[in-house]
Amino acid sequence: MRVLRFRAAAAALLLAGGLAACGDAGSDTEGRDVQAEEVDASKFEEGSRMAEIAEAGTINVGVKYDQPGLGFKGAGDDIPSGFDVEIAKILIADLGIDPSDTSKVNWVETISDNREPFLQSGKVDLVLASYSITDDRRKVVGQTGPYFITGQQVLVPADSDVESIDDLKGEEVCSVTGSTSIDRINEAGAKGVGYDSYSECVQKVLDGTVSAMSTDGSILAGFAAQNEGELKVVGDEFSEERIGVGYSQDEPEMCEWINGVLSEAFDDGSWAEAFELTLGPSGVETPEPPALDDCPA
Amino acid sequence: MAVLDNFDLYLRAFGYTFFLFVVAGLLSLLLGTVLVAMRVGPIAVLRWAATTYVTLARNTPLVIVFAFFSFAAPVLGITFNWLDVHIGRFDFTAFFGAAVVSLTLYTSSFVCEALRSGVNAVPLGQAEAARAIGLPFGGVMTQVVLPQAFRASIPPLASVQIALIKNTSVAAVFGVAEATAQMRAFTNDFASERTAIFIAFALGYIVIVELFSALSLLLERRYRAAAA
Numbered sequence: 001m002r003v004l005r006f007r008a009a010a011a012a013l014l015l016a017g018g019l020a021a022c023g024d025a026g027s028d029t030e031g032r033d034v035q036a037e038e039v040d041a042s043k044f045e046e047g048s049r050m051a052e053i054a055e056a057g058t059i060n061v062g063v064k065y066d067q068p069g070l071g072f073k074g075a076g077d078d079i080p081s082g083f084d085v086e087i088a089k090i091l092i093a094d095l096g097i098d099p100s101d102t103s104k105v106n107w108v109e110t111i112s113d114n115r116e117p118f119l120q121s122g123k124v125d126l127v128l129a130s131y132s133i134t135d136d137r138r139k140v141v142g143q144t145g146p147y148f149i150t151g152q153q154v155l156v157p158a159d160s161d162v163e164s165i166d167d168l169k170g171e172e173v174c175s176v177t178g179s180t181s182i183d184r185i186n187e188a189g190a191k192g193v194g195y196d197s198y199s200e201c202v203q204k205v206l207d208g209t210v211s212a213m214s215t216d217g218s219i220l221a222g223f224a225a226q227n228e229g230e231l232k233v234v235g236d237e238f239s240e241e242r243i244g245v246g247y248s249q250d251e252p253e254m255c256e257w258i259n260g261v262l263s264e265a266f267d268d269g270s271w272a273e274a275f276e277l278t279l280g281p282s283g284v285e286t287p288e289p290p291a292l293d294d295c296p297a
Numbered sequence: 298m299a300v301l302d303n304f305d306l307y308l309r310a311f312g313y314t315f316f317l318f319v320v321a322g323l324l325s326l327l328l329g330t331v332l333v334a335m336r337v338g339p340i341a342v343l344r345w346a347a348t349t350y351v352t353l354a355r356n357t358p359l360v361i362v363f364a365f366f367s368f369a370a371p372v373l374g375i376t377f378n379w380l381d382v383h384i385g386r387f388d389f390t391a392f393f394g395a396a397v398v399s400l401t402l403y404t405s406s407f408v409c410e411a412l413r414s415g416v417n418a419v420p421l422g423q424a425e426a427a428r429a430i431g432l433p434f435g436g437v438m439t440q441v442v443l444p445q446a447f448r449a450s451i452p453p454l455a456s457v458q459i460a461l462i463k464n465t466s467v468a469a470v471f472g473v474a475e476a477t478a479q480m481r482a483f484t485n486d487f488a489s490e491r492t493a494i495f496i497a498f499a500l501g502y503i504v505i506v507e508l509f510s511a512l513s514l515l516l517e518r519r520y521r522a523a524a525a
Contacts, residue, residue, distance in 0.1 A: 113481060116488045139489035172390060177470050178481025193392055194478050196470035200368070204472070207371040209378065209391050 031081050032274055034089040039096030049251035053125060054095045061088050062110030062124035062246075066197050068222040069279050070130050073109070078102055083218075084128040084243075086274035087147050087265070091126060091245070094261045112179055116141050119248050126254075127246030130216065132180055133293070137246075144255045145244030147262050147271070149290045151237025152184050153217040155205060155224060162212055164235030165190060174201035174213040181215040184239045190214075198223065206230065216241060221282040242290070255295035262292060299487035300497040309386055310479030311501050316387065317465040317475060318505070321400035322458050328401060329408025333446075334438050336409065337416050347409070354406035359464055362403050363471050366395040392472030399471075400464060407457040415450030416442060448520040455513035459506050476501055 044051035053059050063084050064071030073080035079102065089099035097104050110118055110129045118124045119141045133143045154173070156162045165173075169189040175181040177194030185192035193210060195201050201213040202223050213220075220233045245262075247254040265271040266289035275286045300307050335347035354362070370376070377394030419442050427441040447454075469478035480498040484491050 112485055116491070134486075134488075136486065137488045140491075141488075172388075172392075172472075174472070177478045178485045180485060183482065183486065191388065192474070193472035194470065194474065194481075195472060200470075203368055207368075207376075209371065209376065209472075 031079070032086055032089065032270070032277060034086075034093045034099050034270075036093050036096050036098040044257075045253070048253045048257075049125070049248075050095060050254065050257050054097070057097060058104050058106065059092055059095065059097055059126070060106045060108055060124045061092065062108045062115060062118055062127040062129055063088060064111070064129045065109040066199070067130060067219055068226070069218055069282055071128070073107070080107055081278070083148065083274060083278040084130060086278055087245070087262075087271075088126065088128045090265050090270060090274070091128075091258065091261050094257075112176070115246060119246050122248065122250075125247070126258075129246075130219075130241075130243055131246050132241040133244040140249070142247040142249050142252060142255055143244045144247070144258050144293055144295060145262065146242035146290050146293070147245065147265075148243040149287070150216040150218050150241050150243060152181055152214055152239040152241070153220055153233050153237055154212050154214045154235045155202075155220040155231055155233055156212045157205060157208075158230055158232050160211065160232075160234075162234060165214065165238050168212055171212070172210045174204050174210045175215050176201070179215070180241065185214050188238060202227065202231070218279050218282075218284050221279070221284050225282040244293075252296065259292050259295060298493055299483055299490045300494060303483070306479055306482075307497070307501070310474060310476045311505070312387060313393075313468075313473055313475035314462070314465050314501075315505065316389075317393070317396055317400065317468060317473065318458075318462050321397050321404060321465070322461055324397070324401040325404035325408050325461065326454075328405035329412060330443065332405060332409035333412040333416060334443075336413060337442075338438075339434055351406040351409050354403055355410070357403070359399070359403050359467055363396070363399045363467055366399050367471050370395075392468075396465075396468040396471060396473050400461060400468075404457060404461045404464070407460070408454065411450050411453035411457050412443075412446055414453060415446030415448070418449040419445045451513055451517045451520065455510065458513075459509060462506055462509065463502065 039054050044054060063080050063082075065073040065080060067082065070082040071080055071084040072082050079085070079100065085107075092099045092105055099105055108118070108124050110124065110127055112129075115127050115129055115131060116137065119127055127141075131143065133146060137143055152165075154162065154165055154168070162168060165185070165188045171190055172193045173185045173190040174193050174195060175185055176198060177196065179194075182192035182194055195204065198213070198215060198219055201210075204210045205213050206227070217233060217237055224231050224233050245258050247258065262271075265274075271289055272286050275284075280286065332347045332350065335343040336351070338344060366375070366377075377391040377398070380389060380391055380394040382389040423441055423445065424437055427437040432440060465475055466477035468475055469481065476498055480494060483494045487494065
């Protein structure tokens with residue numbers, strides 16, 4: 001018993017250190033096979049950023065590495081997986097670049113804190129990292145879409161009586177430090193406590209230090225699937241996050257192009273296919289494609 | 298400006314930073330003093346235990362100490378869920394408890410070593426004289442050696458405590474809504490004011506550290522005057 005408990009503790013510590021990165025949801029799929037399109041010189045306007053990238057044949061794309069189902073990269077993976085990544089692949093292919101060629105596509109991990117700086121400094125050309133569209137962000141970077149609309153729900157132990165965020169007023173609810181999710185928790189009357197990643201919050205729910213955690217329903221569904229029988233997602237979505245594509249304000253021509261590729265993907269079914277492949281397995285139903293914002297004139 | 302518009306949040310966050318520092322600072326001074334007494338004491342087992350403790354705690358990165366009390370300790374049955382104190386707008390719960398314990402255990406090893414340098418600075422004759430008049434070990438330490446050692450080690454002790462002030466920021470990702478956590482919330486919500494937010498929070502830390510430095514300088518001067 002002693003030894004077992006010690007092992008369990010050691011395992012928990014390893015998990016916390018990120019050494020035993022897990023993530024069954026979404027990481028066991030190969031992702032869609034997206035073929036690069038033929039691009040001739042007349043496709044993009046001369047001097048536009050798209051023409052430059054297509055000409056160079058290489059692109060830097062910022063995605064998340066720690067969100068199963070959206071943007072996730074396991075220790076042994078070459079290419080991250082998830083819905084954000086699938087949308088990125090469709091955009092990359094439109095530029096005539098093979099999305100599966102890691103010598104052409106440089107996947108960069110963008111955490112919530114460095115998405116704007118990476119776009120502003122040109123370290124990445126595009127950001128698809130569960131990037132909510134907000135007015136304040138639009139002051140410093142370009143954002144268009146949304147290609148996905150999600151909302152915040154609550155993840156609780158399977159035997160919990162909690163039915164929604166309203167049952168958690170005044171109680172501590174875990175989320176990621178400095179995230180939009182933690183603001184929404186506080187606005188809903190609960191007390192947000194912050195950890196570095198969602199998987200750490202899952203640990204705190206499992207060991208009973210907090211009674212619930214909260215963030216986008218699509219992320220929670222992945223964790224509920226990973227811990228079947230121990231955790232469940234409850235309540236209606238109590239916020240609306242519009243997930244879009246980030247680009248640099250220096251290259252406003254990117255906006256029309258991104259919207260064009262997105263609406264094409266909405267129409268030809270590749271968007272729905274990507275959704276089913278990545279978020280489908282954790283039980284999220286494929287919704288109707290969202291309406292795109294207009295590009296700033 | 299984002300920080301000025303939400304100044305109450307800013308103050309509350311630095312309030313948590315301050316409380317973490319004060320509680321962990323006092324506890325680490327206490328534990329560090331006990332440790333140094335063990336280290337220089339006559340009982341071999343205690344000497345060995347204190348030396349081992351200092352070696353372990355001082356050589357472990359702080360974030361791993363935090364991770365231990367956050368993720369591994371609950372599995373072993375060590376939790377802080379009994380802690381549930383609410384004072385005004387501040388909540389001191391399991392997360393605060395785990396943070397204080399992590400910071401205290403880590404910092405006290407540095408306090409012990411800073412004090413040991415002070416003990417070494419006390420001339421050997423002092424301890425011998427104290428023993429000669431019949432004081433037991435406890436008396437030698439509390440009446441003669443430690444008071445002088447404390448005065449001699451104020452500069453390194455102040456450095457250790459200043460490091461502690463800044464180390465409280467690790468608690469940001471272990472459930473405490475202190476200054477660094479609040480800063481990350483601000484930069485997330487107000488991406489266009491990133492630089493101003495960084496400066497505002499850097500200033501907050503500088504003010505706390507400067508106040509503390511001034512205090513230690515004052516003590517140092519007073520003791521120097523007393524010794525002269």
